[in-house]
């Protein structure tokens with residue numbers, strides 16, 4: 681175990697454990713709206729999936745499709761009346777860090793420093809390492825100067841980043857972000873996403889729930905939900921454009937989401953024969969496309 685930094689996923693779990701190498705598996709998991717009423721609607725309908733250690737899974741779907749319910753299950757939070765089976769594998773027995781839409785719903789301390797201490801206690805970190813781990817967590821999110829200010833002096837975006845900083849301070853093999861950027865402006869959203877990416881680089885698996893399709897990245901796995909069921913599992917480019925692009929209604933449109941304007945544009949250029957595959961999908965790829973097309977001023 682190394683000191684002075686956030687523990688990497690393998691350190692937190694214990695890399696020597698065989699279970700640490702196993703996927704998190706759920707099999708035919710269903711959750712009803714009312715656990716006491718077998719006729720009530722299904723919030724999750726017979727969902728099966730494997731999440732591998734260190735994987736980044738982006739979970740999308742319209743409102744009410746079951747994303748949060750599935751995210752909570754994957755995080756290891758209790759869902760009354762769930763049926764089916766789950767083996768937590770690398771995710772371990774403790775609930776994963778879970779970052780919600782509204783930071784104020786999950787802040788208990790008076791300041792960020794206090795919040796991080798709570799999170800470290802909760803995740804069972806040795807008390808002797810608290811000070812170092814707190815500095816490491818603050819460093820990773822660049823929040824050192826805000827650590828001792830009361831929440832009222834932080835903006836909504838800063839409080840959201842603070843909630844994520846604290847939730848993830850214990851390291852841990854799995855972090856779940858449930859529409860965590862939905863109330864943030866672009867700058868705050870990017871800071872939060874950068875924090876998630878840093879933990880991912882350190883080996884953590886990430887479940888990233890979002891309705892913002894501009895957050896899809898080519899290298900991340902995408903799952904889409906509709907009416908409690910998993911209706912797509914694959915790469916983001918196929919999700920947005922279909923395979924081949926535009927051959928039929930894309931998985932994105934089929935599950936009720938609207939294709940982002942830029943993706944519509946790319947598809948139109950492809951249909952007209954002006955652009956070839958792969959069509960751009962992420963901010964980085966669009967910047968590259970614009971640069972190549974000479975659309976950006978030097």
Ligand SMILES: Nc1ncnc2c1ncn2[C@@H]1O[C@H](COP(=O)(O)OP(=O)(O)OP(=O)(O)O)[C@@H](O)[C@H]1O
Nearest residue numbers: 712713714723741742743744745746747748749750
């Ligand atoms: N605690 C609960 N008890 C009963 N029904 C619930 C509960 N939470 C959510 N639901 C219902 O379960 C269904 C799935 O909700 P869920 O929040 O998982 O979907 P979602 O895709 O995350 O939606 P949103 O984007 O609006 O948060 C919805 O019909 C919702 O009304």
